[in-house]
Amino acid sequence: MISTDHSVKEQIVSTADRLFYRQGYNLTGINQIIEEAGVAKASLYYHFPSKEDLCVAYLKRRYEKWSSMLSRYLEGVSDPAKAIVRCFECRSEYLISNDFSGCSYIRIIAEMPQRSDKINQQAVLNKEKQHQFFIDQVKRMKDIPSDNVLDLANTIYLLFDGATVQSQVYRNVLPIENAIRALQKLI
Amino acid sequence: MISTDHSVKEQIVSTADRLFYRQGYNLTGINQIIEEAGVAKASLYYHFPSKEDLCVAYLKRRYEKWSSMLSRYLEGVSDPAKAIVRCFECRSEYLISNDFSGCSYIRIIAEMPQRSDKINQQAVLNKEKQHQFFIDQVKRMKDIPSDNVLDLANTIYLLFDGATVQSQVYRNVLPIENAIRALQKLI
DNA sequence: AAAAATTCAGACAAACCTGTCTGGCTGTAA
DNA sequence: TTACAGCCAGACAGGTTTGTCTGAATTTTT
Known part of the structure; x- marks a missing residue:
């Protein structure tokens, strides 16, 4: 069994x-x-029971794959600023090794705009985990005033999604490299 | 006739x-x-001749709608830094008035990953026009060293797409507001 | 050994899809 | 008047879709 x-x-x-x-x-x-x-x-x-349920399993699987790949990239990295950069470098390899297919959560929402179903809930849940990762890292950074933590994390999160989407559109990782350069001025 | x-x-x-x-x-x-x-x-x-051709007309129409809306937002605005902020404010109204349907070019690429056809070419062309808008505005800004122009424009472009996509995902304009706050530290 | 869970191949239903075609109607231009 | 562009309703072809069902075989659990 x-x-x-x-x-x-x-x-x-x-x-x-x-x-x-x-x-x-x-x-x-x-x-x-x-x-x-x-x-x-x-x-x-x-x-x-349905294709919809299979799609939910697909989204969970995508998160597992991304998550385990990111863990490998973060091995031995203790500095949170370095961890954020590593996350973007991981994104680069992720997109290259997946033929520039972009972010599965964003894509499924783009394909199925009607809300309030299992699929969209799972997609948004997964995106919130990405958001939370950046919040956690920024919180661990020294000399960031606590009232700026969320703002900085949100900016990084915007760069992350912008870079992912543009890499899909243009089919190369230049947008990720641009995002990393922007990052290094922020942190 | x-x-x-x-x-x-x-x-x-x-x-x-x-x-x-x-x-x-x-x-x-x-x-x-x-x-x-x-x-x-x-x-x-x-x-x-085909649904594909109708889709190309749709993408052109989307650009016209966005472009004319942006022109209204830029009336009487001469400062390029202000123009960039107005572009983001325009994005906010655009998404609200279109039920948070995101960017039509990004979505069509997300839906049809196979390349080298008319649809993808039109989508990428339209996205390049958005990119060029930011380059043009940054070029017009004073006290930006010429070797930093492209970097700054690319960062703004990343924030623009990140904010658009996240507004679609979360169905509100908070990501746009976050992007405008990040913008104001950059320019 | 008996019972239950898992897997198979494939037919089938009912609905959808894009695109073609027939045949006719109207209004304008030559 | 003739010709043609534009538009109509709708049937049709040939294919796809998701999901159900039959009926049997295999494996696992009890």
Whole structure:
């Protein structure tokens, strides 16, 4: 039960993750997912009641991938200012290794503008975690007056999303490099 | 001939503009467009060979709308630093009056990741015009060393896209206000 | 061994999609 | 008057979509 459950369900999620991220949610059909995953359609609907639920699993998976990659980039880094720069450097590698597909949370919101459903809630939740990361780092920085912490974190967060989106648009990491230069004047 | 031609084609484009921007390109069907526009399907395909071509017209229309709105915001403004702030204030009203649908160029690229077609070219072209606006304004600013012009313009451009995207995600204009605060420390 | 959970292949339903085509109507231009 | 541009309604083709269902096989748990 454990090994088979893991194998089939894992195969479905990882295939959906790859296709949703590369092609977009609306342009990826269930039939393509099951074909490339090598599983039966009934197996997919056994684990996920609907495509929508599979999408939520996809967004969670994206966060896990980003999060573990970021952890690797932060190994041995104790200075919070350095950690923020490393986060942007991580973003650069993340986008390169994912064919400049941008931010999955932003993209899913761009694709499905109607709100109040599971998908949008998960996307916004994930984005808030990114926001919180910058708040946490700035709080750890010395000589930042406490009433400026949120402002600085928000500015960094704006640069982060701007750089991610522009890297997707132009298909290169120059916007990330621009953001890092801007960062270094701020912190 | 002139009035009828204008009336029907214009009706198609303005309806497509509204629906593509609100619902997204892939979730909007030709049938919904012709129904809400009150025109025949043959009329739509008389003016536009394909949905793709209609989308290009939509992107051009979006630029016209943004551009004319920005011009109103810049009336009587001669100081370039003030013009940049006004551009962000304009963005705030633009997003509010469009139900926080974000940037149509970014969204279309997010929806259709495959490149080298007319749609992506038009989207990138429109984004480059936004970029160029900031470059032009920064160039007009006094006491900016010429080798810092591009860096400053790029930073502002990053804040602009970051604020636009986050306003769409969170459905409010707080990110724009954050960006304006960051701006005022830069210029 | 019996029961329950998991997986399979694939048909099927009902709805949608883009784009084409038929055939006819109207108004303007030559 | 003839010709053509513009527009109409709607059928149609050929494909796609998500999700359901059948019925059987396999694995795991009890």
